[in-house]
Amino acid sequence: MNGHTMNRKSILAAIIIAFSVAISLITISLQRQNAPVCHYDGENIMPVYEVDIEQKDRGVLKFCSVYCALEWFKRNNTKSAFVTVTDELTGEKLDASLAFFVESDVISVAATRNRMHVFKDKHHAQAHGKQYNGKSVLNPFNMN
Amino acid sequence: MILNIYTIIMMFAAALTGVLAVPLGIMSFRIFQKWEKPLYAEERTDIENRSYLLLLTAAVILSLKLLTWPFFYVTLQSYIPSIRGAMCIFGVTQFYPSMSSALQLFKPLVFFLIGGWLLLNQLDRKTETSPLFRKKFLFLHLISFMVLIDSLGDLMYFTGFNTGSSVACCTTFFDVPERATAVLPLSILGEAYEKYMLPSYYTMNMSLLALMGVSYRGLQNNKLLPPWMTIAGAILAVLTAVITIFAMFEVIAPELMGLPYHHCIYCMWQYVPDSVLITALFIIGIFSPCWALLLNIMGRHSETDAALKGYIMNLYFFGIISTGASMLMVTIHLMLK
Numbered sequence: 425m426n427g428h429t430m431n432r433k434s435i436l437a438a439i440i441i442a443f444s445v446a447i448s449l450i451t452i453s454l455q456r457q458n459a460p461v462c463h464y465d466g467e468n469i470m471p472v473y474e475v476d477i478e479q480k481d482r483g484v485l486k487f488c489s490v491y492c493a494l495e496w497f498k499r500n501n502t503k504s505a506f507v508t509v510t511d512e513l514t515g516e517k518l519d520a521s522l523a524f525f526v527e528s529d530v531i532s533v534a535a536t537r538n539r540m541h542v543f544k545d546k547h548h549a550q551a552h553g554k555q556y557n558g559k560s561v562l563n564p565f566n567m568n
Numbered sequence: 569m570i571l572n573i574y575t576i577i578m579m580f581a582a583a584l585t586g587v588l589a590v591p592l593g594i595m596s597f598r599i600f601q602k603w604e605k606p607l608y609a610e611e612r613t614d615i616e617n618r619s620y621l622l623l624l625t626a627a628v629i630l631s632l633k634l635l636t637w638p639f640f641y642v643t644l645q646s647y648i649p650s651i652r653g654a655m656c657i658f659g660v661t662q663f664y665p666s667m668s669s670a671l672q673l674f675k676p677l678v679f680f681l682i683g684g685w686l687l688l689n690q691l692d693r694k695t696e697t698s699p700l701f702r703k704k705f706l707f708l709h710l711i712s713f714m715v716l717i718d719s720l721g722d723l724m725y726f727t728g729f730n731t732g733s734s735v736a737c738c739t740t741f742f743d744v745p746e747r748a749t750a751v752l753p754l755s756i757l758g759e760a761y762e763k764y765m766l767p768s769y770y771t772m773n774m775s776l777l778a779l780m781g782v783s784y785r786g787l788q789n790n791k792l793l794p795p796w797m798t799i800a801g802a803i804l805a806v807l808t809a810v811i812t813i814f815a816m817f818e819v820i821a822p823e824l825m826g827l828p829y830h831h832c833i834y835c836m837w838q839y840v841p842d843s844v845l846i847t848a849l850f851i852i853g854i855f856s857p858c859w860a861l862l863l864n865i866m867g868r869h870s871e872t873d874a875a876l877k878g879y880i881m882n883l884y885f886f887g888i889i890s891t892g893a894s895m896l897m898v899t900i901h902l903m904l905k
Contacts, residue, residue: 436889440893444849444896444897445897448896450842451841452901461839462827464739464830465737465830466838496829499829536737537740
């Protein structure tokens with residue numbers, strides 16, 4: 425094999441490697457600038473279904489639905505300090521221990537088939553349950 | 569049927585390759601049969617003249633078919649907004665799961681065989697007397713049959729979609745403890761299997777790089793590789809592919825996405841766009857030693873020896889670069905996360 429071919433191959437190899445490294449670095453820098461997505465499945469978060477879990481030592485994690493937050497919480501409840509849910513009628517954030525949870529036939533986040541609904545007021549929760557064949561559920565984010 | 573520009577392109581490619589695969593298969597088999605008998609010079613020239621057009625058609629059709637493999641996923645990706653519940657390609661594949669699984673397994677095989685045939689055809693064209701003529705037409709006959717099946721599969725699959733029903737999200741499949749990529753390593757390596765995944769991934773990929781490097785050096789020193797060397801390369805490539813697939817699902821995809829409990833490789837392609845390049849480079853890196861084996865077995869002839877050496881060297885070269893680049897990209901992600 426002559427030197428010319430070797431040189432051509434080395435240049436080609438260097439271009440492929442440099443291109444790959446550049447693409448990776450660009451992707452990583454873009455990922456860091458992106459808007460927050462669900463920490464469990466990477467789905468975009470709709471504000472009315474957002475659940476935030478504050479960890480004891482590592483900041484707040486955002487989830488797209490009660491389903492995703494609960495899947496994470498089951499494995500990491502010892503790391504969790506505080507859970508904030510969203511009233512799906514008003515979009516108001518509230519402590520999970522103060523919220524009313526209803527499991528009904530209505531799917532709120534199609535990707536996760538989440539059927540758990542969060543309400544600030546008891547009568548709203550009852551009305552939803554009555555209308556959509558739902559039943560009241562105790563706070564699933566129980567720290568104890 | 570979900571009709572968009574991707575579906576139209578996919579259906580066009582499937583129809584074109586499917587329709588042309590039939591005469592391609594029949595004519596290639598006829599030429600294969602005729603070339604066996606003792607022939608007069610005129611008959612031989614006649615067959616050769618007819619074969620040029622057939623080979624040109626085959627090269628175009630098969631090259632088009634090569635492109636349809638990645639385009640299959642591009643089309644599925646374009647369906648995500650149209651199917652309720654789908655958040656990634658996995659959700660779309662759940663619409664018609666048995667067919668999509670069959671196509672997803674069949675397409676890499678077709679891709680591999682087409683790549684092998686295109687290389688064999690190129691190798692044969694470098695010679696004076698075309699010593700691989702019969703072999704390549706028999707091979708083309710087999711591939712035409714597979715292209716036909718694949719094209720029919722694509723046509724059936726993409727016409728069967730509708731937007732009416734809903735599908736399950738990938739989290740209900742990939743994130744359950746009973747997923748296949750977790751159960752097998754768990755049973756072999758125990759509870760702490762995840763910590764062995766990355767070392768296994770690096771060990772296998774580095775071993776493959778080393779073997780391809782040694783083979784490349786051997787060929788550089790003017791030796792044609794013994795078949796066992798290319799067989800070893802292909803076997804190691806397959807083992808590396810298996811380990812890498814497990815590592816991708818279990819450790820690499822969650823790390824790259826920054827979603828520690830989400831093991832979906834389709835979501836990885838969506839959320840980490842350069843992982844598509846990582847996967848493509850990895851596939852080329854794995855297929856290269858397998859193509860080298862195919863060429864070393866099918867392309868050996870006193871007349872092809874010099875060209876064959878060059879082809880196998882180039883395959884190992886691209887294998888080394890592709891595997892190395894793929895591994896480097898994964899490493900950059902893991903280090904900077």
